[in-house]
Amino acid sequence: MRIILVDNQLEGGERIAEMLRVEHQVLIVQTGEKCLQLFAEFSPDILLVDDLLPDMTVETFYERVKKSPLGDFIWIVAMCSDMKVETRLHYYNIGADDYIFKPLHFGELKEKFRVMARGRCQIEKLWLAHFYANQQQDRMKDLVREKSEEIDSARNMAVFVIAKLAESRVSGMGQHLERIRDYSHVLAEDLYRQGIFPEIDPTFLDDIYNASPLHDIGKISIPDHILGKKGPLTKEEFEIMKEHCAIGAQTLQSAMQNTGYSSFLAMSIDIARHHHERFDGAGYPDGLSGLDIPLSAQIVSVVDVFDALTSHRVYKKAIPPNLVKGMIEQDAGIRFNPAIVKAFLYHFDDLMEIYLANRDTPAEPKSITYEANIEWW
Ligand SMILES: [Fe+2]
Ligand SMILES: [Fe+2]
Numbered sequence: 001m002r003i004i005l006v007d008n009q010l011e012g013g014e015r016i017a018e019m020l021r022v023e024h025q026v027l028i029v030q031t032g033e034k035c036l037q038l039f040a041e042f043s044p045d046i047l048l049v050d051d052l053l054p055d056m057t058v059e060t061f062y063e064r065v066k067k068s069p070l071g072d073f074i075w076i077v078a079m080c081s082d083m084k085v086e087t088r089l090h091y092y093n094i095g096a097d098d099y100i101f102k103p104l105h106f107g108e109l110k111e112k113f114r115v116m117a118r119g120r121c122q123i124e125k126l127w128l129a130h131f132y133a134n135q136q137q138d139r140m141k142d143l144v145r146e147k148s149e150e151i152d153s154a155r156n157m158a159v160f161v162i163a164k165l166a167e168s169r170v171s172g173m174g175q176h177l178e179r180i181r182d183y184s185h186v187l188a189e190d191l192y193r194q195g196i197f198p199e200i201d202p203t204f205l206d207d208i209y210n211a212s213p214l215h216d217i218g219k220i221s222i223p224d225h226i227l228g229k230k231g232p233l234t235k236e237e238f239e240i241m242k243e244h245c246a247i248g249a250q251t252l253q254s255a256m257q258n259t260g261y262s263s264f265l266a267m268s269i270d271i272a273r274h275h276h277e278r279f280d281g282a283g284y285p286d287g288l289s290g291l292d293i294p295l296s297a298q299i300v301s302v303v304d305v306f307d308a309l310t311s312h313r314v315y316k317k318a319i320p321p322n323l324v325k326g327m328i329e330q331d332a333g334i335r336f337n338p339a340i341v342k343a344f345l346y347h348f349d350d351l352m353e354i355y356l357a358n359r360d361t362p363a364e365p366k367s368i369t370y371e372a373n374i375e376w377w
Contacts, residue, residue: 001025001117002042006035006061007050007079011103019106024113030054032061039070045120046113048077048100051091062095075116079104155264156210163213166220170227172314174360176307177213182354183303184212188296190343197295197339203263204296211268212300215275218248230314245285248272270294275301278335290337298337302328302344305335306351311360321352 001024007013008030017026027042029035032053038044053061058078065071078096080087088099098116100109160177167173188208192200219227222244226237233241249272256265274288274297281289293301309324319327325348332341344351 001045001113001120003027003046003048003113004029004035004038004042004044005048006030006032006053007048008054009050009052016104016106016109020109020113023110032056032064035061036064036068039068043070044074046075046077046116048079048109049096050079051081058091059094066095075120077112159210160213163217166217169224170219170314172312172360174311175358176311176360179307179354179358180212180215180300180303181209182358183307183351184296184299185209186347186350186354187299187303187340187343190347191299191339194343199295204267207264207267208271208296208299211264211271211296212303214248214252214268215271215300215304216244216248217251217272218244218246221247228314232315242276242284245273245276267294267296271297271300273297275304277301279337280334283335293337299340302336302340303351306344310355321355 003020003024003026005013005017005026005028007028013028017028020026025042027038027044029038033055035047047065049058049061051058062076065074065076068074075097076095078088078091078099079102080091080099081102083101091099098112100112163177167177185205185208188200188205191197192202192205222241226233226240229237249269252265252269252272256262256269259265271294273285274293277283277286277288277293277297278301279290279293279298281287283293306321306324306328309319309327310321312318325345328336328341328344332338
């Protein structure tokens with residue numbers, strides 16, 4: 001053990017220290033202040049302290065020892081000249097862990113330190129066991145985190161591939177899903193930073209990035225002649241096209257019934273079902289309005305319109321992004337949530353960067369003869 005002997009008048013102090021050094025590391029200091037200064041470099045286990053210090057009262061010294069970072073680990077042995085029980089009780093009260101009478105008897109001191117060393121050894125064993133248990137727990141947590149990250153990333157990849165496969169039935173969609181994913185994330189991040197929607201948290205940001213590509217998954221059930229029609233849909237065809245929202249949501253709902261709840265799947269269902277709702281309630285399939293429309297779907301709605309209108313589709317020409325920007329601005333509070341339109345306008349340059357980085361080579365159909373408008377599906 002490491003021991004500091006704090007005394008400026010101990011007779012034979014050096015001799016006692018020498019004898020203790022056979023089994024322990026021992027320093028002798030004259031003052032309380034010097035002893036406190038040595039804590040960081042010597043890290044003592046025991047302080048053997050005289051009842052009279054030259055630079056401070058023992059009460060002050062004990063208090064400073066106990067308040068120091070090592071305070072809980074250091075044992076204080078008081079050296080007393082007064083044998084009265086009240087005196088010993090006073091030392092216990094102010095923080096002493098043990099006492100020994102002066103003049104010191106080396107044999108008694110040695111035995112005291114042997115008993116303390118045994119106690120210290122048991123504490124160290126317990127501490128080590130606790131430390132290794134914590135370390136093991138941390139390793140397990142890291143492992144679980146790593147594995148769940150692997151599973152999440154495999155799931156996200158699989159989901160994206162399925163979404164791409166479903167969309168591959170519609171020609172000319174290019175990198176629509178990649179852009180939707182990035183646009184949605186940019187807007188959701190901005191709304192998160194503004195803190196106006198408490199439901200947006202880091203999980204929401206991850207979920208919207210991964211769930212937004214599934215918005216049109218229900219189109220997998222729409223017949224080819226409607227999906228690939230090079231021109232406007234008839235009223236009847238449009239009614240069939242509108243079903244893609246409910247079909248997508250039902251498909252994802254049955255996935256969640258099989259796998260159990262996940263925030264990602266719950267958001268995917270919201271987006272698939274409600275990305276064609278309008279803020280004024282004139283959308284489909286449920287005619288929800290305002291904040292009744294799930295926020296994730298409201299975000300995807302803005303970016304889906306932006307991307308549909310700025311892209312060539314088999315049924316329409318692309319409109320220049322600056323014109324679409326104006327159209328979306330005009331629809332704030334009508335088709336779209338004004339707060340999301342505000343984020344869209346504020347981040348328009350960022351969206352343009354995504355647009356340019358993921359731009360499709362247009363395969364423009366020759367048969368287009370009508371003007372593009374804001375209808376999309
Ligand atoms: Fe879309
Ligand atoms: Fe859609």
